[in-house]
Amino acid sequence: MSEPAPFYHDIADGPAEADAIWVTASDGVRLRLAIWPGGAKGTVLLFPGRTEYLEKYGRAAGALADLGFATIAIDWRGQGLADRLTDNPMLGFVDRFDDYQLDVAELLATAQERGLPQPYYLVAHSMGGAIGLRALIRGLPVKAVVFSAPMWGISISPAMRPLAWVLSSVGRWVWGGHQLTPGTSAQTYVMEAPFEDNMLTRDPDMYAYMQSQLAAHPELALGGPSLHWLYEALTESWRTEREPAPALPCLTFLGSNERVVDVPPIHARMRDWPGGRLELIENAEHEVMMETPAVRDRVFAEMAAHFSAHP
Numbered sequence: 001m002s003e004p005a006p007f008y009h010d011i012a013d014g015p016a017e018a019d020a021i022w023v024t025a026s027d028g029v030r031l032r033l034a035i036w037p038g039g040a041k042g043t044v045l046l047f048p049g050r051t052e053y054l055e056k057y058g059r060a061a062g063a064l065a066d067l068g069f070a071t072i073a074i075d076w077r078g079q080g081l082a083d084r085l086t087d088n089p090m091l092g093f094v095d096r097f098d099d100y101q102l103d104v105a106e107l108l109a110t111a112q113e114r115g116l117p118q119p120y121y122l123v124a125h126s127m128g129g130a131i132g133l134r135a136l137i138r139g140l141p142v143k144a145v146v147f148s149a150p151m152w153g154i155s156i157s158p159a160m161r162p163l164a165w166v167l168s169s170v171g172r173w174v175w176g177g178h179q180l181t182p183g184t185s186a187q188t189y190v191m192e193a194p195f196e197d198n199m200l201t202r203d204p205d206m207y208a209y210m211q212s213q214l215a216a217h218p219e220l221a222l223g224g225p226s227l228h229w230l231y232e233a234l235t236e237s238w239r240t241e242r243e244p245a246p247a248l249p250c251l252t253f254l255g256s257n258e259r260v261v262d263v264p265p266i267h268a269r270m271r272d273w274p275g276g277r278l279e280l281i282e283n284a285e286h287e288v289m290m291e292t293p294a295v296r297d298r299v300f301a302e303m304a305a306h307f308s309a310h311p
Contacts, residue, residue: 002110005032006081007054008220011213014058015065023110025102031082032075033110036061039068042307043116045107045142046073047135049126049151050092051188051222053080055213060289063296067304070116074107076100076131079222086178090186092225093178097232100131104140119143121307125289126261127151130236136246144249144310146303149286152269153237153262154230168231184224188214191221199259199286206290241265250276251306253299255284255291 007020020034034054044064046057054073061071075082077100078093085093094100111120122145124132129150136145167182180186190200190210201207214221225233250273254266270278279302284291288299 002033007034008213008217011216012055012058013209014055014060014062018058018061020054021110023106025077025099025106027099027102029077029083029085029099029102031077031103031106032080033107034061034071034073035110035114035116036065036071036073038065038070038117040117041068041304042119042121042143042311043070043072043111044121044123044307045111045140046071047104047122047124047128047132048073048076049128050076050225051079052125052128053213053220055217055220056210057289059209060300063300064304067300069121069304069307072107072111072114072116074103076103076127080220086226088178088186090188090221090223091178091180092222092229094229094232097130097236098134101135101138104131104135108140119311121145123303124148124150126286127233129261130233130240133240133243133246134236136248137240137243142248144307145251146306147250147252148288148299149254149258149261150252150266150269151233151237151261152240153265154233155260155262168227168234179227180223181225181227181230186223188221188223190214201285201287201290201292202283203290203292206287210290237262237265241269245269245273245276247274249306249310251302252276252278253281253288254278255281255286255288257283257285260286 002021002023005020005022015036018034018036023031064071078085120142122142125148129147195207270276
């Protein structure tokens with residue numbers, strides 16, 4: 001039985017009808033979901049990236065509602081207002097990467113219980129792209145999918161990749177994996193990095209939007225990943241790389257200036273995706289749904305056209 005959850009309308013800048021609820025995964029972890037009503041064209045299952053939270057997608061949900069789609073999104077375990085999994089709430093952590101599929105199950109069950117309009121479509125960003133790919137391989141019932149800079153590999157230099165495997169693996173056993181991954185920060189990225197040369201967006205208004213959200217509600221923030229999370233993510237990327245692409249219409253957006261996720265696995269995956277299309281956006285950064293107004297308009301228009309072509 002779900003219960004009402006807090007939702008910060010003052011920072012979301014999205015449809016006022018947003019309905020947030022608590023749900024509990026099968027292993028007892030409490031998660032937060034948000035539902036934004038839309039038109040009758042269907043429902044977008046929105047899988048956010050690492051460190052993200054529901055309110056960050058208020059404007060995206062508004063754009064989708066204007067195009068005729070309802071949206072349901074999630075605070076993954078360990079971030080947003082979902083249960084944090086270590087004594088340090090700023091540390092990115094998950095016991096097993098596969099545990100995120102328990103969260104997917106709750107999101108899907110809620111969409112079905114609430115009678116959200118079908119068909120369902122998937123929009124998955126960054127880490128959500130890794131979770132989403134695994135969910136699709138296991139039969140997530142959607143008609144089409146859009147990925148945004150999917151995390152199908154961790155961005156590590158070739159020289160450092162063997163060390164990352166060794167350090168993350170050893171760290172799990174020697175220190176419990178609860179140490180911050182070297183080279184990352186205990187603080188959340190947007191509150192440390194200036195707008196100039198940031199890796200997320202070229203739009204100063206959208207960057208200020210993200211910063212103002214976390215300034216108003218710092219409890220939503222999350223810092224860098226733990227060594228254990230890194231090991232789990234590397235392992236999941238290695239496993240899914242060996243899985244065939246699902247037989248679903250797929251559109252993937254990638255900024256030409258992507259610096260957060262590993263780019264070659266995205267090109268490789270999309271080359272092998274039957275009927276898949278990779279859309280490169282010139283000069284865009286990691287967050288194409290939060291880029292400049294022209295890019296956002298293009299992304300959401302193409303997203304809606306892709307979904308409407310597969311009713």
